[in-house]
Amino acid sequence: MDHDLNTLIDLAHRAGKLVMDVYEGDFVTREKEDGSALTEADERAEKLILEGLAKAFPDVPVLAEEAAARGEIPELGGRFILVDPLDGTREFSNRTGEFTVNIALVEDGVPVMGVVYAPAMAKMYAGASGRGAWLQSLDAKQTRSDAADATEIKTRKRPAQGLVAVASRSHRSAETETLLADLGVTDFEPAGSSLKFCLVATGEADVYPRLGRTMEWDTAAGQAVLEAAGGRVHVLDSSGTEGEPLRYGKAERGYDNPHFIAWGE
Numbered sequence: 001m002d003h004d005l006n007t008l009i010d011l012a013h014r015a016g017k018l019v020m021d022v023y024e025g026d027f028v029t030r031e032k033e034d035g036s037a038l039t040e041a042d043e044r045a046e047k048l049i050l051e052g053l054a055k056a057f058p059d060v061p062v063l064a065e066e067a068a069a070r071g072e073i074p075e076l077g078g079r080f081i082l083v084d085p086l087d088g089t090r091e092f093s094n095r096t097g098e099f100t101v102n103i104a105l106v107e108d109g110v111p112v113m114g115v116v117y118a119p120a121m122a123k124m125y126a127g128a129s130g131r132g133a134w135l136q137s138l139d140a141k142q143t144r145s146d147a148a149d150a151t152e153i154k155t156r157k158r159p160a161q162g163l164v165a166v167a168s169r170s171h172r173s174a175e176t177e178t179l180l181a182d183l184g185v186t187d188f189e190p191a192g193s194s195l196k197f198c199l200v201a202t203g204e205a206d207v208y209p210r211l212g213r214t215m216e217w218d219t220a221a222g223q224a225v226l227e228a229a230g231g232r233v234h235v236l237d238s239s240g241t242e243g244e245p246l247r248y249g250k251a252e253r254g255y256d257n258p259h260f261i262a263w264g265e
Contacts, residue, residue, distance in 0.1 A: 004057075004105070005128050008115045011052040012101045013138060015045035016119030019086055019101065020140040023120065029093040032069055037089035042066055045085035045101060053081055053103075060105075063255065065217045076249055079107050084217040088193030097121055098192030104220035109247035114224025116194045125198045126150070127228030133201055155230040155264035156203035162186030166196045166205040175211050179240060183207060197222025200264050201229035208262040209236065216248050216255045226262055233262045 022041035030038045046066045053062050061074040064083035074080075081103065086092060088099035097120035104114035112129040119140040127133030134150035165185040167176055180188070189205045197219070199205040223233045223246060235243040236259040246260045 002128070002131070005113055005115070005126055007052075007056045008103045008105070008113065009117075009124060009126055009136075011049050011056075012103055012115045012117040013124065013140070014052070015048050015085060015101045016117050017140045018044045018048060019092075019099070020119050023092060023095070029089070034069070037093055038066070038069075039086070039089060039092065041092065042086040042089060046083065049083050049085055049101075049103065053083070057081065063217065065215070068217075068255070073255075076251070078249075079105075080249070081105055082111075082217045082220040082248065084194075084215075084221070087218055088195075091192040096192060098195055100193045100195060100221075102194050102217065102221035104217075104224050106220060106248045109249050110245075111220040111224035111227070111248060114221035114228075116198055116221050116225055118193075118195060118198075123198075124150075125153070125201065125225045127201070127225035129224070129228055131228065133225050133229035135198075135202065153202045153229050155201060155226070156206070157265050158206060158263075163206040164189055164204070166191050166199045166208045167210075173211060176209060179209050179211065182240065183209070194218070194222035197226045197233075197262055200231055200262055201226045203264065206264050209259075210257075210261070211236070211259045214257045214260075216250065216257060219246070219257060219260075220248055223262070230265045231263055233260055235259070236261045 019041045032038050062081045084102040087102050092099040101117040104111045116125040122139040124136040124138040133153050135153045136150040163185045164187045166189045196208045233246045
């Protein structure tokens with residue numbers, strides 16, 4: 001792992017500690033204007049990450065979820081960073097443990113580097129285009145030097161019969177169920193937040209379809225990890241047909257994503 005990726009890992013790890021400090025105490029879940037959930041953990045983690053990125057990447061613009069909700073959207077250009085300080089706030093509020101800290105570097109619309117940290121599960125996923133992807137056991141209370149060495153992760157080949165799909169605990173729909181049946185899915189692995197991408201990246205599942213609305217900061221880090229592990233993420237149209245790869249910097253859409261499908265090898 002190079003210096004830039006290690007910087008993202010360190011920031012996600014430090015943010016994860018703040019998230020866990022809130023998670024282990026009493027907290028209030030508020031609702032934003034768009035109906036999504038917000039807690040003190042979202043705000044504290046984003047502040048730490050933005051301060052760290054400003055020092056480490058002073059010339060790279062950052063689009064972060066809570067700042068964007070306040071209308072703070074910079075001119076991004078071809079190289080920028082996407083931040084979701086707490087992906088899966090509903091899971092956080094419900095205390096399922098399935099929430100993550102997401103940071104991704106995007107170049108020319110492609111998520112070329114990303115980290116997905118699940119602090120309650122002590123799992124740090126990281127990946128960089130052309131260099132591979134890794135999983136590291138890393139408790140939020142540890143220092144990096146205390147953590148076990150990272151293990152390389154790879155997607156698995158499509159099985160001859162019966163796909164394992166992963167989908168959201170919170171956002172499954174009848175449309176998703178129909179697509180899963182059409183794909184020949186015979187087993188299902190539920191998961192929250194960006195962990196869905198990570199289960200495909202580690203070969204624990206084969207496919208992750210998403211037919212609901214997501215924002216770019218929700219998906220970029222998970223996509224970076226998955227693609228570095230050998231997978232792919234493509235746009236899915238209304239007929240269920242795959243299109244071009246899912247890309248980023250879609251200002252004309254308000255930085256939301258179309259429907260998509262993520263595959264292993």
